[in-house]
């Protein structure tokens with residue numbers, strides 16, 4: 001029986017003002033998981049108005065009260081794990097283990113954010129005027145709009161909203177049109193945990209129809225987007241025009257360096273997770289694997305064997321490595337990426353075609369020949385390209401030959417070479433001894449270049465979604481200049 005879901009505004013589900021709905025599909029079966037409200041500018045107005053009305057009371061609560069609500073929300077998430085996991089599998093094509101990871105990590109994000117509610121530290125500084133005392137305090141911005149993608153729909157919704165909420169902001173979230181139902185479920189759990197009405201709202205629908213209206217709304221002071229670079233450009237321009245604080249977490253084109261001293265087989269196992277987890281639909285996926293020539297062939301053979309051994313099938317089967325791409329356009333895009341690479345000198349070592357339905361085979365490409373433009377942008381599919389290189393200098397030059405700069409990994413046992421690489425790779429994160437897909441609730445997540453602006457996570461999100469205010473106090477008489 002398909003779920004019928006509304007927007008979540010001021011503590012309850014409501015239909016769209018225009019009564020329109022749209023279907024949320026199961027990418028594995030093609031069936032309809034449910035129908036969500038299809039928002040437009042009027043619904044955006046209602047969401048922002050609810051958030052704006054709730055701001056004074058929420059921001060005025062003692063931090064311990066905001067902490068309490070977020071901690072209870074984490075408990076609710078864990079208590080609802082079975083339902084949430086089912087919905088994540090059905091609506092987003094997650095495997096059981098990826099869905100479980102999302103639920104656990106969401107609870108962890110909420111608990112980390114709860115702690116941040118007590119840490120809105122300010123500052124003081126010495127004044128040249130001896131009779132003056134200066135204080136610097138932090139205040140929430142007001143209404144923050146959070147726009148999120150389909151690939152980790154629960155975790156990214158929590159990551160973009162829990163920290164702004166902890167800091168005293170109120171939120172209107174706009175989830176991906178591919179995954180609206182999980183977002184409304186999240187809002188209901190927050191509400192059941194005691195989140196006051198209007199503090200957390202969800203408007204479902206399409207970016208152009210309701211997302212833009214939200215970002216353009218004059219009562220919105222902050223925008224948090226996790227999405228593609230092209231959406232980031234559009235929202236960044238809207239934010240600039242409205243002088244709104246904006247955080248953009250965008251696409252990646254991430255390098256994994258495998259240095260000559262690394263074990264080729266173990267490295268291939270790590271690289272396979274980095275490249276193929278959730279069918280490569282991870283912003284930090286290790287899609288460019290740059291290997292020192294001494295072990296490049298052995299590494300590529302091991303990665304090819306690993307790719308061929310991956311089990312694709314029932315998402316609830318523990319053996320299944322990954323599931324489908326989100327929709328048929330994504331499948332066509334990934335396939336055309338592979339065709340383009342093959343037409344431009346790459347060699348196919350494994351995969352290179354759909355398996356069944358929207359599932360694409362784990363694909364390994366070998367880029368042995370010189371190519372003038374090695375980085376072809378984000379693939380967002382289960383495709384790993386292996387680039388043999390002569391030495392560390394060549395590896396670093398290739399790693400940095402990208403307009404993106406989200407995350408990187410370096411596999412080596414040589415700490416000096418590893419740290420040298422970490423210092424020189426232009427990415428928001430570099431992980432030694434691991435692939436590029438890593439997360440931590442306290443880490444500053446974000447990228448260089450086209451991978452975005454700002455950092456999210458822990459105190460970094462709180463800093464981003466608060467304003468600093470200087471308050472000065474004159475303790476004595478100050479002579480007037482006239």
Ligand code: NAD
Nearest residue numbers: 148149150175176207211212227228231249250251252283
């Ligand atoms: P997308 O950019 O198509 O959509 C993201 C969200 O933006 C959706 O909710 C969509 O409806 C909304 N949107 C689109 N156009 C809009 C507009 N004009 N105004 C307002 N909202 C608009 O991205 P996607 O396909 O859902 O997700 C995949 C992308 O997200 C990839 O590029 C991936 O790298 C990126 N991503 C980045 C991170 C990170 O942390 N850097 C994490 C996950 C995903």
